[in-house]
Amino acid sequence: MDDNAVTFQFKAMNTTVACTLSCSSEAEAELLEGEAQSWFDYVEDRFSRFVPDSELSRLNRHAGSSFLVSAAMLEVLQLSDLYRELTDGTFDPFVREALLRSGYSRSFEELAAGAAASHAGEALNRTPRLPFKLDAAMRSVLLPAGSSLDLGGIVKSWAVKRLADWFRTKRQTAFGLINAGGDLTAWGAPEAAPWRIGIEHPWESRSELGRIWLTAGASATSSTLGRLWQTNAGTMHHLIDPATMAPSSSDIVQCTTAGSDPVACEIWAKTLCILGSEAGLSLLSRRAAPVEALLFSRDRRLIFYGSPSSIHSTWRNVPIDQLVEPSVPYRRKEGERLD
Template sequence: MSNYWLSEFRALNTDIKACFYCTEYQFTKLIPEVQDWFDHVENKFSRFLPNSELTSLNGSNGKPVLVSAAMLEVIELAEYYKKKTNGIFNPLILQALESAGYDRSYELFKHDCQLTKTPSMPESEHISIDSSMKTIRLWPGQKLDLGGIVKGWSVDRISVWLKDKWHINRGMINAGGDLIVWSDSSDIEPWKIEIRNPLNPKQGTERLTLYRGAIATSSVLGRQWKTSTGQMHHLIDPRTMLPSQSDIVQCTVIGSNTTDCEIAAKVVCILGSVEGPKWLMDQYPEVQSICYTSAGDKQLMGNPCLLK
């Protein structure tokens, strides 16, 4: 008999929730595979694991490297978004993150960080990709951080697998705020998701009702740390190679694709409350968004029917 089943576990340096409407037999069989998928993604793309494929690629010293199909797919996707965002999304910001103090897994932060010299963008922003040979060459000064895009991509990929292989017709995957929901029928209750005001969590909660769709949130408030020169966060502006100083502190984007939503939310946060909404509506006119500014203001864009 079909019912709702929920699993929660830790991967990709975040909390992951998986909820499916299925039989108990299906659930007990597929959940280990879902966990294995996210563990596989972390082992391949984590910049904190010394033996990950990404760590090996970042240490390749300008030599072409034969990469896995998954690595090639994500790097090609990152290059696509870099062009689409005019460079506001840029995977080549790892040295800036490390220089700002984010040089270890976030849960290991215990003391104030000492800053190193602020890096400049590498002389070449072009990543050499040979799709036919499945090779990547990172030029001197280039180091990749793929954390955000990989999180959205991994959610999209596993949801397709669950629908196609396991025929899970109603489900939800939430990887630290990057989530996707789906349902094959509008005769049952929609998924209900809450987006809290980050500056006042007890007030101003937005309630979304979705039968199917994706949501991603980007925020400068969740991962902050103190340094010798002040407060830092993980959202790097490639134009300055420093943590973003825009007035938007959190942006949530609602669309059909988790990776699109992840990138769009990050770009809006970096661009700010004037340029960000203009860019979003130009590039993704079909999405909705909820933004909060440092002054406490809220901006809603897109279809108001989603916001209940």
């Protein structure tokens, strides 16, 4: 974007983290890169369910009794509870047991290397309606006995948001883009040269289907097609529908969202994939969620939810089949294309 910028990437949290940040010297570039890597290492060590001694793993082992947590864990749990309510329970952090039951018992790199065992036919405890109790003053959490959390559906975008906040406020980083496997936030681009984020093509590997132009904002993509593994019960993916406690099977296979908050973008992208076009867009409209969304259906139709003015401004070169405005209930239409 600029001569006074550093670009770097590294592996963390089972994905690639890519950053482009303003800087004025080699020493500053090394500082920013070191802080980014250290932050994501910290987040992974604290929140990974694959690390036996992570804070999340220890919290899960103490289900049924109060457990003192860090400020970071408390913040993520509070956000999880907020979005559980906003999505009517579609975003549910209590899906660890369902993921294990579907064969997601180790990191995806290891899982993709070979078949996994699935226990899809076994009974599964349903999620409690009020899944945990938080005492913010004491920084304590009480999980119901026999329950366990997986925070992979929120913590990556939260990590992106917190790191961006740090760079903007503490390092006075004039512009930047932080992208952790499709969960991203950007700031500081001039209107004449916005950030241009490729929209992943769900059916053509390593190709784009249009772009999102941002001077500042966030985006996220969720998909049932990219993170797949084979089990003795068939192909599985990581988006668990709390209504069935099994991988979701809606009419939406991928969703890309854009807005101001990377956490909101991630949560609503997942929610729309799980609920599908009709129920998902109805909920999104009722909540007046601050995101726009591009939904890819199983029959390869592209549904855009958002303002008509965003087409050809924020969302560029996207072959939209149907436009759904936030105040208008979703109705499927055949043959409509907005190029």
